[in-house]
Amino acid sequence: MDIKYRIGVMPGTWPTGSAGGVDFFWRFVELCEKSSIDSVWFSERLSSPIFVPEAMTSMAAIAARTSRLKFGPSVLVTPFRTPALIARELAMIDYLSNGRMLPAFGIGVELEREFHAAGIPFKERGRRTDEALTIIRRCWEENEVTFAGEFWKLDRVSVLPKPIQRPFPLWIGGKSEAAMRRAGRMGDGWIPSFITPAQVRVGIDKTQAFAKESGREVPIDHFGTLFYYCLDDDTKRAEATAAPFVPRNRVDDATLAQCTAFGPADLIRERLEQYVATGASKFILRPMCPPDQMLDQLARLSTDVIPSFHAR
Numbered sequence: 001m002d003i004k005y006r007i008g009v010m011p012g013t014w015p016t017g018s019a020g021g022v023d024f025f026w027r028f029v030e031l032c033e034k035s036s037i038d039s040v041w042f043s044e045r046l047s048s049p050i051f052v053p054e055a056m057t058s059m060a061a062i063a064a065r066t067s068r069l070k071f072g073p074s075v076l077v078t079p080f081r082t083p084a085l086i087a088r089e090l091a092m093i094d095y096l097s098n099g100r101m102l103p104a105f106g107i108g109v110e111l112e113r114e115f116h117a118a119g120i121p122f123k124e125r126g127r128r129t130d131e132a133l134t135i136i137r138r139c140w141e142e143n144e145v146t147f148a149g150e151f152w153k154l155d156r157v158s159v160l161p162k163p164i165q166r167p168f169p170l171w172i173g174g175k176s177e178a179a180m181r182r183a184g185r186m187g188d189g190w191i192p193s194f195i196t197p198a199q200v201r202v203g204i205d206k207t208q209a210f211a212k213e214s215g216r217e218v219p220i221d222h223f224g225t226l227f228y229y230c231l232d233d234d235t236k237r238a239e240a241t242a243a244p245f246v247p248r249n250r251v252d253d254a255t256l257a258q259c260t261a262f263g264p265a266d267l268i269r270e271r272l273e274q275y276v277a278t279g280a281s282k283f284i285l286r287p288m289c290p291p292d293q294m295l296d297q298l299a300r301l302s303t304d305v306i307p308s309f310h311a312r
Contacts, residue, residue, distance in 0.1 A: 003221040005276065007283045007306050008039030009298055010074060010226065013245050014051040015291035025053065029062055031295055032069055035302035036310060039070035039102060041226075041284050044077050046114040056089055063097035072102030074191065074226060074284055075173035079108065079125045080118045083132035084157055087139035091163045099164035104171035104191060105133060106179070124151075126178060133170065133186045140168045169222065175203065184210025189222030191282065194251045196258040200225055201278035224282030225275055228260045230289055231300045235263035242288035262288070265304040272309060 011028060014020050032040050040062065042055040055073040062071050076086070094101035107129045108114065112122040120128065131149045138145045139159040147154040172183035175192035183190035184207040192203060204223050211218050228246060232238035239262045246260065261271040272283060287297035 001220060003281050005281045005309055005312050006038040007272075007285060007301075007309055008041055008070070008072075009037050009301070010041045010043065010284050010286040011053065012287040012289060012294045012297070013291050014053070015294075016051065020051060020291065025058075025061075026065070027295060028298075029065055029069075031298055031302075033066045035299065036306040037069070037298065037302050038306075038310070039072060039284075041072050041074035041102075041104075044073055044075065044080075045109070046077070046080060046117055047111075056093075059101065060093050060096070063093050063100065066097075066100075068100075070100045070102055071097075072104050072171070074193075075104040075106035075171075077108035077114075078105045078129040078132050079115065079120045083135035083152060084139060084145075084154060084159065086132065087136045087159045090136075091140060091159055091161060091168070094163040094165060094168065095161045097164075101163070101165070102169065102171065104173050104189075105129065105187075106173035127151075130182065130186065133182070137170060137186070171222070175199070177206065180206045181210045183207045184212075184218060185214045185216075188218060189224075189282070190218065191224045191226065191284070193226035193284075194255070194259055195225055196255055197274040197278045197280075198258075200275060200280050204279045220279070221281050224280045224284070225259070226284040226286065227271065227275075228262075228288045229268050229271075229285050229297075229301070230262045230287060231265060231268065231297055231304065232262075233264050235267070238262040238264075241290070241293070245288040245290075260288075265300075268301070268305050269309065272305075 042053055042058050044055045045052045059071050090103050107125045115122040128151055131151050135147055140163055145154050145157045169188040171189040171191055172187035173191055175195045180203050190207050230238045230242040242262045261268045287294050289297050
């Protein structure tokens with residue numbers, strides 16, 4: 001199989017005040033559209049102490065403004081919406097963009113208050129996600145869906161228009177074994193974060209094992225990861241620039257050192273190759289830097305790292 005290696009990006013810390021207005025959003029989109037960047041990804045939070053662009057509306061805006069750039073949520077918090085609504089919204093955005101949507105799903109962060117705000121019991125988020133993914137896929141693939149589950153009942157529901165992409169790839173986020181099981185049994189790809197190259201290899205093997213148990217196989221070119229970077233010819237300066245923006249308490253320091261890359265372009269390429277060696281081919285890179293440096297970081301990534309990686 002001819003594997004395509006691709007790098008997308010996720011915005012870093014967003015500027016505040018007038019600097020982070022709508023003009024900045026469109027400058028960000030234009031840079032990505034006109035550069036070698038393959039795709040743009042947005043995290044989803046219902047409540048956040050910092051500005052986080054809302055994923056669904058941002059993707060719809062990009063669909064209307066661009067013609068080449070792919071985009072996706074990393075990841076859509078599945079329990080926040082009803083599955084029929086998710087299926088309809090994502091299918092419509094794929095239709096409007098002529099097949100450039102990359103839907104990825106997860107169960108959300110470990111913050112109960114966000115689920116309370118959405119009216120969803122926190123302890124049900126995993127079961128709700130599994131049931132929702134079944135419904136979403138059926139809505140995309142079938143003309144009419146009747147379904148009776150633990151949480152939702154559908155009576156002859158039709159989602160139109162259908163996605164342009166057929167099949168519409170259903171990516172799964174998360175690095176837990178439950179996420180790997182979900183990806184193997186229900187997904188078409190797996191894209192975790194805060195995970196080392198060695199852990200990616202273990203995760204790919206487990207995901208394919210779960211897939212085999214269900215009589216299916218995840219495409220070998222649908223595995224990847226998100227990792228943080230900061231480009232600077234001086235490694236120490238890159239580390240100092242990134243330090244205030246790197247999320248803490250997600251993993252230990254040793255793991256963090258293996259799933260980030262702060263330094264010159266050669267270091268970013270080296271980290272990518274470490275993941276490639278374990279079976280990953282799709283990447284989301286997120287710049288760790290002050291907001292006023294984010295566009296420069298993305299521009300440099302698009303010239304110094306991405307072209308040679310995409311050409312491999």
